[in-house]
Structures are given as structure tokens and as C-alpha cells.
Amino acid sequence: MTSAKLTYDGKDYELGLIEGTEGEVGIDTRKLRKDTGGAITYDPGYGNTGSCSSAITFIDGEKGILRYRGYGIEELAEKARFVEVCHLLIYGSLPNEQQLEEFSRRLTLHTLIHEDMKKFFEGYAASAHPMAILSTMVASLSAYYPDSADDHDIDLNIVRLLAKAKTIAAFSYKKSMGHPVIYPSNDLSYTQNFLHMLFALPVEEYRVPTVLDEALNLLLILHADHEQNCSTSAVRMVGSSQANLFVAISAGINALWGPLHGGANQKVIEMLRGIRNDGSDYKKYVAKAKDKDDPFRLMGFGHRVYKNYDPRARLLKKAADDVLAELGVDDPLLDIARELEQVALEDGYFVERNLYPNVDFYSGIIYRAMGIPTEMFTVMFALGRLPGWIAHWKEMREDPTTRIHRPRQIYTGENSRPFVPISER
Ligand code: ACO
Numbered sequence: 001m002t003s004a005k006l007t008y009d010g011k012d013y014e015l016g017l018i019e020g021t022e023g024e025v026g027i028d029t030r031k032l033r034k035d036t037g038g039a040i041t042y043d044p045g046y047g048n049t050g051s052c053s054s055a056i057t058f059i060d061g062e063k064g065i066l067r068y069r070g071y072g073i074e075e076l077a078e079k080a081r082f083v084e085v086c087h088l089l090i091y092g093s094l095p096n097e098q099q100l101e102e103f104s105r106r107l108t109l110h111t112l113i114h115e116d117m118k119k120f121f122e123g124y125a126a127s128a129h130p131m132a133i134l135s136t137m138v139a140s141l142s143a144y145y146p147d148s149a150d151d152h153d154i155d156l157n158i159v160r161l162l163a164k165a166k167t168i169a170a171f172s173y174k175k176s177m178g179h180p181v182i183y184p185s186n187d188l189s190y191t192q193n194f195l196h197m198l199f200a201l202p203v204e205e206y207r208v209p210t211v212l213d214e215a216l217n218l219l220l221i222l223h224a225d226h227e228q229n230c231s232t233s234a235v236r237m238v239g240s241s242q243a244n245l246f247v248a249i250s251a252g253i254n255a256l257w258g259p260l261h262g263g264a265n266q267k268v269i270e271m272l273r274g275i276r277n278d279g280s281d282y283k284k285y286v287a288k289a290k291d292k293d294d295p296f297r298l299m300g301f302g303h304r305v306y307k308n309y310d311p312r313a314r315l316l317k318k319a320a321d322d323v324l325a326e327l328g329v330d331d332p333l334l335d336i337a338r339e340l341e342q343v344a345l346e347d348g349y350f351v352e353r354n355l356y357p358n359v360d361f362y363s364g365i366i367y368r369a370m371g372i373p374t375e376m377f378t379v380m381f382a383l384g385r386l387p388g389w390i391a392h393w394k395e396m397r398e399d400p401t402t403r404i405h406r407p408r409q410i411y412t413g414e415n416s417r418p419f420v421p422i423s424e425r
Contacts, residue, residue, distance in 0.1 A: 008036055022058055026050045040408045047304065052236065056089060056391050057227040061305035066312065068225055077315050082220040083107065083190050086162060086387040089225055090394060104190070110163035111184040111193060114144050121175045130379045131257045133172040138165060139250035147244035157245050158390055165386055169379045170197030191216045199371065211326045212370050218319055219363060222312040223381050225388025231255040231262065235389045236396050240405040245393055252389045253382050262381040264360040268300040269374050272333040282340045290349045298344060300361030307354040316362035329369040337365060
């Protein structure tokens with residue numbers, strides 16, 4: 001099979017095929033508009049559209065497979081540290097000992113944010129959503145570390161972004177609590193440093209509990225990349241105009257915030273809380289989700305790509321049990337989540353539509369047990385997704401065939417008509 005045939009307006013067109021390393025096939029429609037004299041492909045929501053080719057992440061939604069650069073998510077979750085996964089996604093290979101040491105050292109050295117940027121936090125209300133703070137602060141990094149065409153400078157900005165985003169996230173949490181900010185410590189690892197900046201207080205010594213460090217490491221790895229999802233596509237879209245790294249990633253953070261994407265983790269907990277406050281009648285909420293006249297959806301259920309089970313949700317379900325047991329936390333919301341999942345998985349509506357729990361369903365339960373407030377959940381997701389966004393931005397930038405992203409449309413508005421003077425309207 002080397003081509004596909006399209007018959008349009010009585011004429012045959014031969015379309016080339018593009019095949020990926022896992023046998024995925026794309027029909028090449030790049031010349032369609034030109035060859036047919038104007039016809040375009042129509043695919044709102046891009047469910048059948050390949051926007052690029054990419055060597056970063058492979059997903060098989062039918063089989064529930066997720067791999068970063070060829071490594072299965074289950075193995076990475078069990079054996080890797082998040083910093084290794086950052087290196088893998090961004091530079092294409094797992095680091096050897098020396099590379100890991102050097103990469104970790106650079107990430108540590110760039111963790112501080114410019115003192116002037118600290119003043120920005122004073123301008124926000126205590127109630128400001130930390131996602132609003134994160135996206136604007138990341139965009140503001142471009143004011144301190146200007147764009148450059150030099151590969152060395154670009155790489156330095158990548159390291160700066162990875163290193164500083166967690167400081168910004170921790171400072172925004174401290175701001176919301178009314179607590180003084182805690183500076184990073186060069187003795188700590190990437191994940192320990194973040195937890196330290198989140199939970200330490202100047203009045204007492206704080207040691208990062210291993211269980212929190214391990215849980216954070218797992219959560220960050222599971223969120224690290226997911227190929228051309230909404231936020232990554234936003235990063236590529238903005239980056240395709242050759243906008244700088246910081247503003248392209250800021251666009252990704254904003255896209256992630258929506259409740260149909262990364263914002264779902266906050267909504268899951270709000271939903272579970274709502275169900276508990278309503279007498280824990282989860283069956284009523286399953287019925288509401290099925291009712292087409294009711295806008296309610298089961299948050300944390302369903303996925304555009306996974307039609308079997310989200311492999312990340314499977315890992316997180318187990319991790320939720322383990323982390324809560326180790327922390328000695330008994331969370332009634334976890335019981336509601338388990339029951340909701342059980343009912344939904346057996347219900348014809350969800351079975352027919354292949355609706356399974358996604359990554360956001362159990363992550364919030366773990367964040368809660370770790371002591372992270374609900375409004376910070378999507379920020380945690382963003383920190384995990386950073387290396388994926390960066391890897392895609394870098395891949396797109398280094399690809400000489402990249403063109404500015406500019407989709408077409410089918411216009412459905414008025415045809416040409418003369419202007420009507422105000423006296424005649
Ligand atoms: N609850 C109830 N019904 C649902 C749900 C849900 N959570 N999700 C999808 N459906 C139904 C739809 O109503 C639709 O039914 P129909 O065929 O009878 O019209 C069918 O399942 C297909 O749904 P779509 O909205 O067409 O699926 P799409 O691929 O466009 O959306 C999405 C995927 C956005 C994830 C959707 O499942 C959803 O809204 N889920 C809840 C929000 C959520 O958890 N988002 C996080 C996703 S993971 C991530 O981004 C990290």
C-alpha cells in the first residue's frame with residue numbers, strides 16, 4: 001500500500017501515504033487544496049488530523065499503550081527519576097551517569113528566580129488562581145532571558161524554565177497561604193526542592209518525607225508527555241510563529257487549565273466533594289452524567305485517545321491506595337471514587353462509549369493526601385508536562401519543514417452584501 005485514491009468532482013486524485021515506526025498510516029493531503037482547486041479536509045476538533053510527525057511519544061489508545069521515546073510508561077514509572085525523564089524527552093536519550101549529574105547540577109543552579117520577579121507576586125490577590133500566576137510568570141521569564149537564535153542560549157533557557165517553574169509554582173502556593181516564600185536549597189534533588197519550597201516554614205526544620213518525594217516523582221513522570229494533546233498543540237501552534245520558548249509554554253499552561261483538559265483534576269475533587277455533601281449517592285450522579293438534558297459529566301472519565309483504559313490511571317489507582325496507606329490517610333472521597341468507577345465501568349452507557357477513568361481521576365486524591373490544596377492540582381500537572389511541551393517545541397523548531405500553523409475553515413456566514421447606512425437599519 002503506497003497511496004490512497006480520492007474521487008472528487010468526477011476526477012481521481014492519488015494521495016501519498018506516510019507511515020510511522022509503529023505502522024500508523026497518514027494520508028498526505030498537503031497538496032489537496034492546490035490539486036483540487038480549493039477543496040480542504042474538514043475535521044473540527046482534529047480527531048483525524050495529524051498536525052506533525054514526531055519521535056517523542058507513542059500512544060496506542062485501543063491497546064492502552066503509552067511510551068516516551070520507546071520506553072513503556074510502566075517501566076519508567078517504576079525505575080526512573082523525573083529528571084531522567086526530562087532528559088529523555090528533551091534530548092532523546094536516557095542520560096548516562098555523567099550526563100545526569102551535569103543536567104541535575106544545571107537544573108539546581110538555575111532554580112532561583114530574579115529578585116525583581118518576586119515583586120510580581122505582591123501584585124496578585126491572595127485568592128488569585130495559581131494557574132493564572134504560573135502562566136503569566138512563565139511568559140514574564142522572556143522579559144529577563146531574551147530569545148536568541150544561538151543553540152547554547154536556547155538550551156540555557158530550556159534549563160532555566162525547567163528549573164524556575166517549580167520555584168514560581170511554590171511561591172504562588174506560599175502567596176495563597178499568606179506564608180513567606182522559601183528559597184530553593186542546592187542540597188536537594190529536583191523533586192525534594194519543590195516539596196521543600198512548598199511545605200517548609202522558616203520557624204522549624206523540614207525534612208522531605210520519602211513517601212511524598214516518591215509520589216511526586218511518579219505523578220510528574222506520568223504527566224510528562226502525551227503527544228499532540230490540546231496544550232501541546234497550543235505550544236506548537238504558538239511556537240510555529242517562532243515565538244520564544246517561554247510564551248509558547250505559557251500558552252500551553254493556559255490551554256491545560258481548562259476543565260476538559262488538565263483542569264479536570266481540580267474538578268474531579270470538587271465533583272467528589274459535591275457527591276459526598278449530597279449524601280454520597282454516586283448512582284444519582286452516574287444517572288445525571290447519562291442524561292443528555294443535563295450538562296453534568298463525570299469529571300476524570302473519558303479520553304479522546306484511550307478507548308481501553310488510560311495506563312496512567314491504572315498506575316495512579318494503585319499509587320493512591322499505597323500513598324494513602326503509607327501516610328495513614330483515610331479519605332472518604334477515595335471510597336466514593338472507587339464506587340463511582342465500579343458503577344460506571346459496568347454501566348452500558350459508559351461501556352458503549354469506552355469511557356474509562358483518565359489520569360485526572362486518581363491524581364487529585366493523591367495530591368490531597370500529600371497536603372496540596374485543590375487549586376494547585378493543575379499547577380502540579382503543568383510542572384509534570386513541562387518537559388513534554390519543551391521537547392515538542394524543540395522538535396518543531398529543529399524541523400526544517402515546519403511551517404506556521406494556519407488551519408483553513410469552511411465559511412458559513414453571509415455572502416457579499418452592500419453596507420447599510422445607519423438611517424436605513
Ligand atoms: N461523562 C459522561 N459522558 C461523557 C463523558 C463524561 N465524562 N465523556 C464523554 N461522554 C460522552 C459524550 O456525551 C458523548 O456521548 P454521545 O456519543 O452520546 O454524544 C461520547 O461520550 C463521546 O464524547 P466526546 O465529548 O465526543 O469525546 P471527546 O473525545 O470529544 O472528549 C473528553 C474527550 C473531553 C476528555 C471528554 O470525555 C470529557 O469531557 N471528559 C470529562 C473531562 C475530563 O476528565 N477531562 C480530562 C481528560 S484527560 C486530560 O486532558 C489530561
